[in-house]
Amino acid sequence: MLFDMDGVLWRDQTPIGDLGKIFQNLQLHNIKFAFATNNSTKSPSEYQDKLNKFGISVKEEQIITSATTLVELLKEKYPDGGPVHILGENGLREALQQNGFHHSDRNVLAVVGGLDRRINYEKLKIATLLLQQEVDFYYTNADTTFPTPEGIIPGAGSILRALEVGSGRNAILAGKPKPKMFEIAMKIINASAESTLVIGDRLDTDILGGLEAKCFTALVLTGISTSEDLKNFAYQPHFVFENLSTLVNNLFHNNWDI
Template identity: 35%
Template sequence: MADMVSTLAWPRITGIVSDLDGVVYRGKNAIEDAVEAFKAWQAERIPFCFVTNNSTHTAGDVVSKLRGFGLEAGEENVVTSAVTAAKMIRQTYPAGTRTYVIGAPSLKKAITDAELEITDKQPCVVVMGLDREITYEKLTIAVDAILKGAVLIGTNPDLLLPTQTGFEPGAGACLTAVSAAARVKPIIVGKPEVHMIEAALSQLGTDRASTLMIGDQIPTDIQAGKRAGLCSVLVTTGVPPIDDPSLLAPDFTVSSLKQIFLKR
């Protein structure tokens, strides 16, 4: 693994794709070094786009949160797993497709905005995101629908989410339970898949060879970045790294985003 503070090994960077939870903030609290780093990159006119597996917030929610930390951003700077999931469903299924949703209001909004029908009656698709009001009944409806032929789609496989006091179960925890019970492999929308990374690259208009991917989780953020061909940086302000030799390693590991040296 490359030295974390080496200024010799850093590639030329023209754009940044970054995770949010555990990178820019933990729960409701900003990670000050990260906010300062993004402000500095913004002053240098380096474009960035945030990609979040968290489906509990709309792009507008994220923008409001970032502005509350003093970081200016627009909705065009945010790609969410909720909207990406809805777009992916519509690529295969027509308007009005019956869809059962386990998730926050933001995920349900994305589904209805895509002209899909939310119902628990004979759904063709089951979409699962983070649901802090999860019940056994919801899990039962999902499993039953899948066993009767519905497709299972997960916004992300994250097992843990960083909070201001520690960690909480992520969407992947319940997704794993449903997929195990129904004995199916879910279609994953968010990281480690590259769908959101590709959307961010399209938004940025930068070449992937000179675009940096920043994240705090090796199984999701780093794998997505590496699969998309981006130089990938692990920042240790979020979920603790796991030791899994089967996973692609980050190109750099830093404890603060201020350690990232951007050559133009």
């Protein structure tokens, strides 16, 4: 089972259901699992702390973010690392630094970006100027919005749009709905697509990405997408559940058979 986190496990700091009990049940029945999020601001170890806090014991390797996925893509082209221009927060910076990439404003291999909540005109300017040279362009994800307790705020994709419009370039994307994140997750837990269920709250990222990765998919109605949205969406998940507890109870009574 591959889980999205925001809107599936929690809303900000509030857990959705008895997460400790849900995951103990999965562990008891030897269901392998990993977590996949488009949020690039936090590192896997920061997510590990949050999961632990909610009673889910998990190894850092089981947590895949759009930032760690971006670094995997970048390493395929630049296995030795090198200078890159980074627009983003701790999660992205840490993942790059751990893999031999360092931040620079000159002579870079690529401009790499994600959600940067300290974005300003100067940062957009430097990145846009670099993008006019022969450098690669990678972005964590294209989600234009980001749900918070305050409401819907600009996501990584809003910054990406500014760079794309300003430079006339299109970025290579790492996060969902690209299947790469799920492919990495399956490799890590040693699972095949036909025996993997992707669980998410967003049709346009989690469900579409899960389908792209050839997995089974389940939408939970505790986050962004509603049952109304399902009617207007070209792709359909294999399952729809009110919440994660209902999903796990159903699977349990079905002998974990999807």
